[in-house]
Amino acid sequence: MAITxxxxxxxxxxxxxxxxxxxxxxxxxxPSSTNPKRTAREIYEKALAAAGVKAGDVAYIVGTGYGxxxxxxxxxxxxxxxxxxxxxxxxxxxxxxxxxxxxxxxxAICVDSKGNLLDFAMNDKCAAxxxxxxxxxxxxxxxxxxxxxxYYFEEGDPCTITSMCSVFAESEVINLINDGVPLPRIMxxxxxxxxxxxxxxxxxxxxxxxxxxxxxxxxxxxVLDAIEKKLKIAMKRFxxxxxxxxxxxxxxxxxxDFAEGTELGVERS
Amino acid sequence: MAEEILREVGRLIRGISNRHVxxxxxxxxxxxxxxxxxxxxxVILAAGALPLRLRGAGSEDSSSGDAYLSGRLxxxxxxxxxxxxxxxxxxxxxxxxxxxxxxxxRSADVFRKKTAIPFHGFLSVPRHPRAxxxxxxxxxLRKLLAGMEEHFGVKVGPDELRGAIRQINANRDRLRTINxxxxxxxxxxxxxxxxxxxxxxxxxxxxxxxxxxxxxIEALKARPGLDTSRGRLVMVGAELDxxxxxxxxxxxxxxxxxxxxxxxxxxxxxxxDENAADPLDEIGRAYFFSSSCARMIGDFPRRWQExxxxxxxxxxxxxxxxxxxxxxxxxxxxxxxxxxIEQEKTFPVLSLxxxxxxxxxGQVKTRIQAFLExxxxxxxxxAASGGER
Numbered sequence: 001m002a003i004t005x006x007x008x009x010x011x012x013x014x015x016x017x018x019x020x021x022x023x024x025x026x027x028x029x030x031p032s033s034t035n036p037k038r039t040a041r042e043i044y045e046k047a048l049a050a051a052g053v054k055a056g057d058v059a060y061i062v063g064t065g066y067g068x069x070x071x072x073x074x075x076x077x078x079x080x081x082x083x084x085x086x087x088x089x090x091x092x093x094x095x096x097x098x099x100x101x102x103x104x105x106x107x108a109i110c111v112d113s114k115g116n117l118l119d120f121a122m123n124d125k126c127a128a129x130x131x132x133x134x135x136x137x138x139x140x141x142x143x144x145x146x147x148x149x150x151y152y153f154e155e156g157d158p159c160t161i162t163s164m165c166s167v168f169a170e171s172e173v174i175n176l177i178n179d180g181v182p183l184p185r186i187m188x189x190x191x192x193x194x195x196x197x198x199x200x201x202x203x204x205x206x207x208x209x210x211x212x213x214x215x216x217x218x219x220x221x222x223v224l225d226a227i228e229k230k231l232k233i234a235m236k237r238f239x240x241x242x243x244x245x246x247x248x249x250x251x252x253x254x255x256x257d258f259a260e261g262t263e264l265g266v267e268r269s
Numbered sequence: 270m271a272e273e274i275l276r277e278v279g280r281l282i283r284g285i286s287n288r289h290v291x292x293x294x295x296x297x298x299x300x301x302x303x304x305x306x307x308x309x310x311x312v313i314l315a316a317g318a319l320p321l322r323l324r325g326a327g328s329e330d331s332s333s334g335d336a337y338l339s340g341r342l343x344x345x346x347x348x349x350x351x352x353x354x355x356x357x358x359x360x361x362x363x364x365x366x367x368x369x370x371x372x373x374x375r376s377a378d379v380f381r382k383k384t385a386i387p388f389h390g391f392l393s394v395p396r397h398p399r400a401x402x403x404x405x406x407x408x409x410l411r412k413l414l415a416g417m418e419e420h421f422g423v424k425v426g427p428d429e430l431r432g433a434i435r436q437i438n439a440n441r442d443r444l445r446t447i448n449x450x451x452x453x454x455x456x457x458x459x460x461x462x463x464x465x466x467x468x469x470x471x472x473x474x475x476x477x478x479x480x481x482x483x484x485x486i487e488a489l490k491a492r493p494g495l496d497t498s499r500g501r502l503v504m505v506g507a508e509l510d511x512x513x514x515x516x517x518x519x520x521x522x523x524x525x526x527x528x529x530x531x532x533x534x535x536x537x538x539x540x541x542d543e544n545a546a547d548p549l550d551e552i553g554r555a556y557f558f559s560s561s562c563a564r565m566i567g568d569f570p571r572r573w574q575e576x577x578x579x580x581x582x583x584x585x586x587x588x589x590x591x592x593x594x595x596x597x598x599x600x601x602x603x604x605x606x607x608x609x610i611e612q613e614k615t616f617p618v619l620s621l622x623x624x625x626x627x628x629x630x631g632q633v634k635t636r637i638q639a640f641l642e643x644x645x646x647x648x649x650x651x652a653a654s655g656g657e658r
Contacts, residue, residue, distance in 0.1 A: 066631045081639035082646075105632055116646045122636055265646025266653045 003053055004060045004259050006083065006251025007040050007074060009067025012103030012131055013216055014039045015248040016047035018058075022256050026051035027245050036067035044073065060259035062251040066104075078254055078264070080247045081107055082117045087250030088212050089115025092236045096208040099198060099227065099235075100246070101217035103131040108202040115250075116265045121205040128165060129197025131217045137190050140170045141183065145220065151187040152222030158188030169193065187222070195226035202231065211235045218243035271488035274481065275462055282468045282510075284327040285357060289473040293319045299362035299421060302386075304349075304376065305369040306536045306560060307394045309552045312410060314433035314475070315425045316417040318362065322471035322532070324510050325349045325625055328357075337379050342372045343593040344625035345508045350376050353384050363388030363420065365413065370564050370598055388420045397567045398558050407553040414549070430548035434541045436475035443482035444470060444537045450486070452526045452583040455494020460504065460525025461515035467533045468510050497524050500641050503580050504528040505606075506591035507563070507599040508625075517629035518589065521638045527583040529576060530591075535560055563598035569605045576606075580616055587644050588618045589637075593625055617644060 001021055008015040010032055018026040026047040033039045040063070048055055063071025064083040071077065080100070088098040089111055098109040106129045110119040127133050138145050159176055161169050169190070176186050202211075213235055217223055219242075228235055254264065281287040290300055299318040303310070313320035325331075325348030334351035352358060364386050366377030381389050390413050395402035414425055447466055450457040458466075466485065470478045500523030504515070510532040515525050529535045538559045545551035561568045561575070580588065590606060592599035603620055610618055619640040621633065629637075 066635070079635050079639040079642055081635065082642045116650070117639065117643050119643065120636075120639055122632070122639075263645075263649040263653075264642060266649045 002256060002259055003051075003058045004252050004255035005044065005047065005058050005062075006087075006248040006253070006255055007044050007061065007063050007071045008065040008080065008083065008245075008248035008251060009036050009040050009063070009070060010065045010080075010103055010216075010247070012135075013244060014043050014065070014067070015245050016043040017245055017248040017252045018047045018051045018053060019249075019252045019256060020051070020053075022253065024249070025053070027242065027248070029242070029244060032067070036070035037072055040067065040071040041073070044071075060255040062255040062258070064247050064251040075255075076258060078251060081109055081120050081122070082264075083247045083250030083254065084214050085109045085111040085117050085250065086115045086253050087246035087248070088214050090249060090253055091238045091241045091246065092210060092212050094210045095212050095236065097202065097205070097211045098246075099202055099211065099213045099218075100215045101130060101198060101213065101223070102215045106130055106198055106201055108198075108205040110205055110208065114265075119205060121201050123197065123201050126165070126197075128169065129194050129201070131215070133169070133194055134217060134220070134223075136167075136170050137173060140173050141177065141186065143183065143187070148187055148191070149220050149222040151184045152191050152225070154184035156182055156185040156188065158192050159185045161189045161193040188226075191220075191222045191226040192230070194223060195230040198227050199230035207231060207233065209233060212238065212243075214243045214246035216244045271458075271485060271492045274485045274488055275458075275465070277481070278462075278465045278469050278485070279512075281473060282326065282465055282512075285324055285352060285472075286321075286360060287472060289477050290319065290321060290360070293474055294360065300360065301363040301365060301388070301390075301417075302358060302361045303365040303367075304373050305367045306531050306562065307367055307369060307556055308365045308390075308392050308413075309410070309556050310471075311430060311433040311437050311541075311552045312414055312425075312549070313365070313417070314436060315429040316414065316421060317423050317429075318417070318421065319474055320471075321361070322468070322510075323349050323358070323364070324468075324472070325352060326510065328352050328626060331626075334379075337383065338372075338375060341595050342375060343370075343508075343595050345593055346372045346376050348625050350379050353380060353386075356385070359385050361386050363390060363417070365390040365392060367392045367394055369394065369562070370596070372595070388417070390416050394557075394564075396565065398561065398565055403554065403557055406557045407550060410549060410553050427546075427548050430552065431543055431545070434545075434548060434552065435543050438540050438543060439479045440470050440475050440482075441537050441540065443479060443486065444534070446486055447482065447489075448527070448534050448537065450489055451524075453494060454497070456497065456524055456526055457489040457492050457494060459495065459515070459519050460502070460528065461512040461519055463525075464509070464515055464528070464530070464533050465512045467536070468512070471532070471536075495524060497526065499523045500586040500644050501526045501584060502587055502589050503576070503583060503585040504530060504533075504589045504591065505576055506530060507593055507596045508532060509591060511626070511628075513628050514591075514623065517634060518637050521634060521641055523586075523637075523641050525589070526585070527579050529572075529579060531562060535562075563602040566598070566601075569602060572602065573606065573609055577615060585616060586648070587640065588616050589640075590618055590620045592622055594622055617647070
């Protein structure tokens with residue numbers, strides 16, 4: 001029995017996945033903190049407890065996410081780009097393009113038929129098109145991120161949000177609210193503006209189907225719908241699996257490879 | 270021992286001046302700042318002045334430069350000009366601006382209007398290294414030299430120019446040795462260290478640099494070689510005088526074993542003829558035809574070939590392209606590079622767009638790590654399928 005773990009310390013949320021013989025035995029999500037070392041330890045211990053496994057029985061641990069170097073107990077750290085590709089492929093084996101919209105950046109990831117990283121594009125200079133954008137808009141509109149989805153699917157034509165910058169987009173939203181524009185129209189406009197950023201990044205890489213979306217923002221069906229409209233392609237769904245866990249899952253799968261003595265990217269015999 | 274000398278190099282390039290510049294000034298000799306590689310150091314040196322490459326090192330912000338230069342100008346130029354406007358370059362006896370790009374060109378106006386620097390030279394360099402345009406560049410060099418002669422009250426003849434060629438040749442000779450040592454199977458120094466040494470060669474008297482470089486080369490011979498198993502990278506692009514940027518790249522496990530950067534190896538020309546009958550022509554030809562910056566529109570095929578040859582020579586695993594935001598010439602070159610890569614399937618490339626004076630954050634490191642993992646996956650798969658690396 002091979003037990004491996006992946007710990008993903010993201011900018012907003014931290015995640016841990018424990019695998020027993022490459023099958024998920026525990027999956028934990030919690031908030032990130034200003035002490036990533038402690039967060040990593042706590043979330044990992046929660047995963048151990050949930051699976052009823054002792055730390056000494058875990059053969060290999062891989063850290064990933066922005067806090068990957070802070071996962072002190074990990075044997076290796078691997079970028080979240082490689083891990084998301086691998087995790088998404090485990091959940092949807094036909095995937096070739098992964099869109100990961102995280103808390104502070106967006107990545108388009110191209111993988112091969114085994115889920116190995118082939119290429120990627122990343123927006124890392126601007127909050128527009130990331131989870132931070134949604135959080136900022138959620139604050140200015142006093143609408144929870146969950147309720148954004150509800151508003152998005154209500155009747156009404158989308159407003160045009162012209163600002164490419166999150167800060168100016170927030171000002172634009174405040175003006176629209178003060179002009180009495182209904183919230184569903186503003187919400188559609190917002191999610192479509194996010195979708196424009198995400199789809200242009202993805203198209204820069206080259207869209208190869210099947211496509212899935214990972215990261216916390218992928219839980220918002222409104223965002224998924226908006227991106228599909230912009231890309232004019234239907235994305236695959238994870239059938240109940242949590243897209244936010246894809247990075248930690250990929251890390252745990254790569255940990256399983258390393259535990260078996262396999263190099264990154266080489267198919268097991 | 271090597272570490273000690275490298276720390277010395279670090280101290281020399283930390284700011285825009287250093288103790289060697291102070292000593293030169295104390296001896297009553299002038300110092301002339303120059304903006305770009307196309308201003309030949311030999312010409313400045315022959316006029317009795319120390320050529321000092323203009324940099325933005327130590328600039329805390331670019332606010333003073335921002336007041337006169339558009340926010341759409343590159344941050345390297347804005348930081349340099351911020352220092353100049355705030356008096357940081359007042360120790361200079363002269364400066365030479367160029368039309369390297371529109372951003373550097375614009376700085377010439379600000380130098381003249383907003384600084385106390387007494388001598389201003391300007392070198393207009395044609396946009397294509399065509400033989401038919403060389404006469405124009407040579408004439409520009411003559412005008413620049415005449416301007417310096419008049420201002421500094423010196424007479425520069427062929428002997429002074431040949432002497433300067435000898436001194437800068439000696440610098441280049443050491444830099445070539447260092448570039449060979451960094452490209453070894455087990456390099457003796459990192460890319461960040463190599464860049465630091467190249468920068469030092471452009472901000473200190475040639476004789477002092479030769480002494481420093483000789484001590485360093487000797488010390489490096491005894492240094493254990495570095496591991497390049499995570500990747501041998503070649504770096505190409507625009508102005509980069511920040512070794513910390515390369516340190517961030519190399520912190521992810523790979524080594525930058527070669528570069529075509531203008532503060533780095535791209536400026537190391539082949540040895541010039543020290544006995545040339547017309548030494549100014551020898552200098553002019555070397556600078557005009559031998560080193561191609563992206564501002565030389567139409568010369569991309571040569572730059573592309575140069576990059577491919579270097580990549581092969583140093584057994585590269587990947588290329589990192591860097592440019593500063595709003596740098597149009599290098600933006601155009603990136604487009605051409607990506608197009609050629611797609612056509613010729615040459616090598617993997619990672620493109621980084623950066624701002625001057627900002628050390629890469631976690632997001633840039635993530636991109637670099639993912640790029641290295643991509644290379645690692647490709648190598649492992651190739652090895653597993655029986656292919657050679």
